[in-house]
Amino acid sequence: xxxxxxxxxxxxxxxxxxxxxxxxxxxxxxxxxxxxxxxxxxxxxxxxxxxxxxxxxxxxxxxxxxxxxxxxxxxxxxxxxxxxxxxxxxxxxxxxxxxxxxxxxxxxxxxxxxxxxxxxxxxxxxxxxxxxxxxxxxxxxxxxxxxxxxxxxxxxxx
Numbered sequence: 001x002x003x004x005x006x007x008x009x010x011x012x013x014x015x016x017x018x019x020x021x022x023x024x025x026x027x028x029x030x031x032x033x034x035x036x037x038x039x040x041x042x043x044x045x046x047x048x049x050x051x052x053x054x055x056x057x058x059x060x061x062x063x064x065x066x067x068x069x070x071x072x073x074x075x076x077x078x079x080x081x082x083x084x085x086x087x088x089x090x091x092x093x094x095x096x097x098x099x100x101x102x103x104x105x106x107x108x109x110x111x112x113x114x115x116x117x118x119x120x121x122x123x124x125x126x127x128x129x130x131x132x133x134x135x136x137x138x139x140x141x142x143x144x145x146x147x148x149x150x151x152x153x154x155x156x157x158x
Contacts, residue, residue: 008153009053010056012049012052012150013048013049013051013052013053013056016045016048016052016147017046019045020045020046023042023136024042030128030129032129035126036104036123037079037082037083037124038137040079041076041079041140044076045076048072048073048076051069051072065151065154065155066152066154069148069154070151070152073144073145073147076140076141076147077141079140080138083137084138087124
């Protein structure tokens with residue numbers, strides 16, 4: 001059973017990283033500019049992928065693994081759902097808030113950058129691309145949920 005759980009971690013880690021590769025490919029193929037919330041979700045997927053791979057090669061206490069993986073997934077779900085709410089116009093974001101992420105890092109203290117990123121920008125409300133009628137943040141939320149379920153499954157079968 002240990003090999004099976006290791007394989008789940010390996011596949012999950014690679015899948016999380018491939019999601020970022022896919023999003024970058026979409027960005028370049030369709031010449032899209034990612035908003036701060038999109039970039040944040042990519043970073044969370046990368047962190048999640050690296051952590052899954054780390055735990056695949058260096059197993060730890062299963063409770064520590066579960067808490068770590070669920071925490072990362074929950075943060076991802078929060079950002080993805082916030083992004084969906086902004087796109088659905090459930091959360092109002094002033095249109096003049098379209099500040100570029102690079103500009104934020106160059107001109108604001110780190111704490112303020114995190115506050116601005118979490119708040120979202122006017123750019124975050126645009127829907128530039130869909131797959132099967134779902135937006136990128138909706139797909140992100142689904143994938144974070146899948147990875148959370150796989151983390152729980154791994155915990156129960158470890």
